[in-house]
Amino acid sequence: GAGVSQSPSNKVTEKGKDVELRCDPISGHTALYWYRQSLGQGLEFLIYFQGNSAPDKSGLPSDRFSAERTGGSVSTLTIQRTQQEDSAVYLCASSFSRTGGYQPQHFGDGTRLSIL
Amino acid sequence: DQQVKQNSPSLSVQEGRISILNCDYTNSMFDYFLWYKKYPAEGPTFLISISSIKDKNEDGRFTVFLNKSAKHLSLHIVPSQPGDSAVYFCAAIKQGGSEKLVFGKGTKLTVNP
Numbered sequence: 001g002a003g004v005s006q007s008p009s010n011k012v013t014e015k016g017k018d019v020e021l022r023c024d025p026i027s028g029h030t031a032l033y034w035y036r037q038s039l040g041q042g043l044e045f046l047i048y049f050q051g052n053s054a055p056d057k058s059g060l061p062s063d064r065f066s067a068e069r070t071g072g073s074v075s076t077l078t079i080q081r082t083q084q085e086d087s088a089v090y091l092c093a094s095s096f097s098r099t100g101g102y103q104p105q106h107f108g109d110g111t112r113l114s115i116l
Numbered sequence: 117d118q119q120v121k122q123n124s125p126s127l128s129v130q131e132g133r134i135s136i137l138n139c140d141y142t143n144s145m146f147d148y149f150l151w152y153k154k155y156p157a158e159g160p161t162f163l164i165s166i167s168s169i170k171d172k173n174e175d176g177r178f179t180v181f182l183n184k185s186a187k188h189l190s191l192h193i194v195p196s197q198p199g200d201s202a203v204y205f206c207a208a209i210k211q212g213g214s215e216k217l218v219f220g221k222g223t224k225l226t227v228n229p
Contacts (some may be wrong), residue, residue: 109160
C-alpha cells in the first residue's frame, strides 16, 4: 500500500521483556516521527528523524526507549525491560520536508502494546 | 503543562446539523494548527490545517477558524454526517527544529441519524 505501515499491529508481552516495533514510512518521505497514545490521552511525541541529521530524542520517556532509522527509510522503536506503564498505542508518522509551507504528517495504524 | 487543550471530551449532534469542535492553545509561537480525525483501531487521518497568519480555511464541509488574540480555534462541520463520527484531535506545530505535533486529548463526535 501507499500509506505508513506498522508492525506488529498488536503485541502482548510480559513485564521485563524487550519489544521491537517497526515502521515503514511512505516512500519519499524524509521525516519520520514516533508518538504514543496512552489510554484517554492525546498523542505524545517520542522521537523525530530527518534525513541524515541527528534525531530529536527529546520525547523519549526513559533510557529504556531507543529508536533507529536505517537507510533513511524503515525505523524500529525498541523498548527494553518493559514496564506496565509502557502499555499504549505506538504510532509512526512520516512527511515530506521542504522549505516554505507545511506538509502534514501521515500516520500508520499503530501498534497496540500491552504489558502484562 | 498542556499547550493544546480540547475541553470537551465528547459532542453529540444530529445528522445535517453543524458540529463545532473547539480547541485552545497557550503557546503563541505555533505556526500551524491542524485537525486530525481518528476512527477506532486506525491511525489519525489529516483533515485540515490553518496557518497562524490566516483566520479561516475551508475545505468542503470542513472549515477551521483561528482567533489568535483568544488563542482559540474551532472546526466546523456542515452538514454533519453519521460517517463523521470519530475522535477529532486538534494539533499545533512550531516550524523549525523537529516540527513535532503537539496534540490535544481529543473530542469524540457522535452524529446521530
